[in-house]
Amino acid sequence: MGKDAQVRARFAEGEDVGRLQYEAPRLLFRGAARRVFQGDDLRGVRAEAGDLVLADGSRFTLGEKAAASWVDAILNPRSRLDKLGVKPGMRVAVVNVADELAARDAAPVTDLADLDLLFYAADSLADLDRIPALIPALADKGALWIVSRKGKAAALKDVEVMAAARAHGLVDSKVVGVSDTLTALRFTRRRS
Known part of the structure; x- marks a missing residue:
């Protein structure tokens, strides 16, 4: 932004x-x-x-x-990774998204556990069905970024992504244009 x-x-x-x-x-x-x-x-x-x-x-x-x-x-423009909140030392996993997102000094991981950030590509309603399985991989204050195509190439609408995440207790807090063709929505667990 x-x-x-x-x-x-x-x-x-x-x-x-x-x-x-x-x-x-x-x-x-x-x-x-x-x-x-x-x-x-x-x-x-x-x-x-x-x-x-x-x-x-x-x-x-x-x-x-x-x-x-x-x-x-x-x-001193902020990089895309800065906008996405990727910081050195974070546990970051990327699922079905270009590795460019993990190109910082963060510690990319392959095991999905205790993650600070999880980037997940979703291009269909079926992809959104995996959200409940991804939530346990997040650290207590971890965030799930759902990355999808934007514009005329979009197979999903932002409102569909938000509805799917909210249905599993997640709250949307940010949107970032990842590239000319991709957008990312950030979700965290609802705080009581």
């Missing part, structure tokens, strides 16, 4: 008001005109007097603290 704010913008040809969004690797402004900034456009981005300032001189008024936060996010 990126950053989003309503801003006053100043460009070489004048001012505008609109919505500024950052989702690595691009910055998108939607005002009277839609503008997309990425790559070289974002090199040398800086915070100045409460504005986010781009290399071409474009300025977006965010406030001192927010401008600094946006600069940090642009210059």
Whole structure:
């Protein structure tokens, strides 16, 4: 999940008001005109007097603290693994999902027990029937990420995934775009 704010913008040809969004690797402004900034456009981005300032001189008024936060996010984008909560030393298992998800210094495991994170690919209602068998593999505070196709290629709807997980006492807490074609929903056990 990126950053989003309503801003006053100043460009070489004048001012505008609109919505500024950052989702690595691009910055998108939607005002009277839609503008997309990425790559070289974002090199040398800086915070100045409460504005986010781009290399071409474009300025977006965010406030001192927010401008600094946006600069940090642009210059130090979080990786997909960061967004998924994968940290060094975690017990992580990947079932039916590309190994890219386990490519961090986490300790990937093959035995499904006491897991901090379990990534499971589901592309059919039958795949969702396996959820009850996966829950015991999670550590007390472990999370189950259900990964499925998105867009027109999606065989499952998010609401179907959520309903299946909720039926087994899980609570959804986050959604992350894993790639251009995959999305992941995070579930944990309900706390009493």
